[in-house]
Amino acid sequence: MGGESEKWILMVTARTPTNIAVIKYWGKRDETLILPINDSISVTLDPSHLCTTTTVSVSPSFDQDRMWLNGKEISLQGGRFQSCLREIRARAQDVEDKKKGIQIKKEDWQKLHLHIASYNNFPTAAGLASSAAGLACLVFSLAKLMNLKEDNSQLSAIARQGSGSACRSLYGGFVKWVMGKEDNGSDSLAVQLADEKHWDELVIIIAVVSAQQKETSSTSGMRDTVETSALIQHRAKEVVPKRTVQMEDAIQNRDFPSFARLACRDSNQFHAVCLDTYPPIFYMNDTSHRIISCVEKWNRAEGIPQVAYTFDAGPNAVMIARNRKTAALLLQRLLYNFPPQSDTDLDSYIIGDKSILIDAGIKDMKDVEALTPPPEVKDNIPLTQKSKGDVSYFICTRPGGGPVVLSDETQALLDPLTGLPK
Ligand code: DP6
Numbered sequence: 154m155g156g157e158s159e160k161w162i163l164m165v166t167a168r169t170p171t172n173i174a175v176i177k178y179w180g181k182r183d184e185t186l187i188l189p190i191n192d193s194i195s196v197t198l199d200p201s202h203l204c205t206t207t208t209v210s211v212s213p214s215f216d217q218d219r220m221w222l223n224g225k226e227i228s229l230q231g232g233r234f235q236s237c238l239r240e241i242r243a244r245a246q247d248v249e250d251k252k253k254g255i256q257i258k259k260e261d262w263q264k265l266h267l268h269i270a271s272y273n274n275f276p277t278a279a280g281l282a283s284s285a286a287g288l289a290c291l292v293f294s295l296a297k298l299m300n301l302k303e304d305n306s307q308l309s310a311i312a313r314q315g316s317g318s319a320c321r322s323l324y325g326g327f328v329k330w331v332m333g334k335e336d337n338g339s340d341s342l343a344v345q346l347a348d349e350k351h352w353d354e355l356v357i358i359i360a361v362v363s364a365q366q367k368e369t370s371s372t373s374g375m376r377d378t379v380e381t382s383a384l385i386q387h388r389a390k391e392v393v394p395k396r397t398v399q400m401e402d403a404i405q406n407r408d409f410p411s412f413a414r415l416a417c418r419d420s421n422q423f424h425a426v427c428l429d430t431y432p433p434i435f436y437m438n439d440t441s442h443r444i445i446s447c448v449e450k451w452n453r454a455e456g457i458p459q460v461a462y463t464f465d466a467g468p469n470a471v472m473i474a475r476n477r478k479t480a481a482l483l484l485q486r487l488l489y490n491f492p493p494q495s496d497t498d499l500d501s502y503i504i505g506d507k508s509i510l511i512d513a514g515i516k517d518m519k520d521v522e523a524l525t526p527p528p529e530v531k532d533n534i535p536l537t538q539k540s541k542g543d544v545s546y547f548i549c550t551r552p553g554g555g556p557v558v559l560s561d562e563t564q565a566l567l568d569p570l571t572g573l574p575k
Pocket of ligand 1: 173174176177178179187193284315316318319371372464465466
């Protein structure tokens with residue numbers, strides 16, 4: 154270890170996306186190693202709208218490992234953080250920064266302490282897979298800091314031990330988490346099926362649904378499901394293996410109707426096994442169900458699916474439209490059925506890629522009020538009678554790329570002189 158003085162700080166900043174599963178992971182065969190009972194497939198979401206940025210730093214002047222999430226210090230004592238830190242430190246390599254005169258030997262990493270700061274560019278409380286992006290970013294940025302030789306797939310097996318779904322955030326585009334067979338988990342990792350350019354027509358609209366009650370965590374929910382549901386065995390053994398193959402084909406062939414049917418049915422089955430858990434788990438609410446019927450009615454009227462929907466362990470809807478044109482038509486339908494509260498302006502009600510609004514011909518609230526019922530809807534309930542505020546806001550986005558290192562030092566979340574949050 155060394156350098157001119159012992160005051161040096163070395164740091165790396167990286168950005169990692171969130172992902173949404175279209176074939177769900179639900180149920181573990183090993184709780185500590187986080188090994189799943191079935192394969193799963195996800196779409197990575199564009200990090201410009203949803204991502205975690207993490208700065209990791211090391212200095213001989215740090216006396217303990219510390220972490221800040223969105224500016225607030227959090228404990229690193231949890232078993233999952235500790236597993237990730239242990240696995241990464243065990244693979245650390247020699248690091249040399251000639252410019253700063255820093256040399257770190259492999260074995261030094263066991264003694265050196267880390268400061269970590271992480272920031273989500275979306276509200277953590279919205280329940281949008283923040284842990285997936287967060288754990289993936291922690292592992293990815295530490296791997297860069299410590300000069301690991303492992304590729305992203307091998308890193309995914311470390312991120313998996315932080316949170317299962319995190320392993321799929323090590324790649325952009327379309328990703329499969331292969332469940333693996335080994336007891337030690339060495340073959341339970343993520344592989345990229347196709348990058349984000351492969352199918353770049355897709356548009357994703359997320360409805361952040363107002364939720365009153367605190368939902369059951371994924372970790373305890375899936376534990377209860379495995380312990381009490383007979384249906385989950387059928388799902389893991391019979392349904393998912395076939396569906397995974399079909400989903401891989403649909404992605405490879407950009408076959409939207411098959412992609413949509415498989416994604417919707419898999420989401421519905423995941424919520425069915427939650428209902429089959431005893432006591433039952435309810436993640437979706439009335440608003441979620443209304444969104445499903447809005448999409449299903451439209452898909453049925455068109456004869457072929459225009460939009461897919463999928464819901465994770467919460468009431469938020471993630472809708473995937475086949476292209477910009479259908480996304481604009483979807484947004485019109487969503488705004489007709491779920492108008493904002495009177496005191497909400499359109500600009501904060503539709504966030505992310507706002508250009509979809511222009512495609513939908515909606516400039517202001519007057520245009521929202523002038524929306525007419527879509528042809529597949531028989532009722533004609535005036536806007537004034539609709540329950541406003543069931544959706545907090547919508548995020549428009551698209552499939553996106555995997556983790557990247559941010560070399561621009563101004564983007565670092567830690568002060569390069571003190572190693573504390575800026
Ligand atoms: C419904 O990855 O949050 O989002 O492995 O216990 O941390 P742990 O669970 P987590 O579960 C995610 C479940 C899901 C489906 C999915 O992402 O595949």
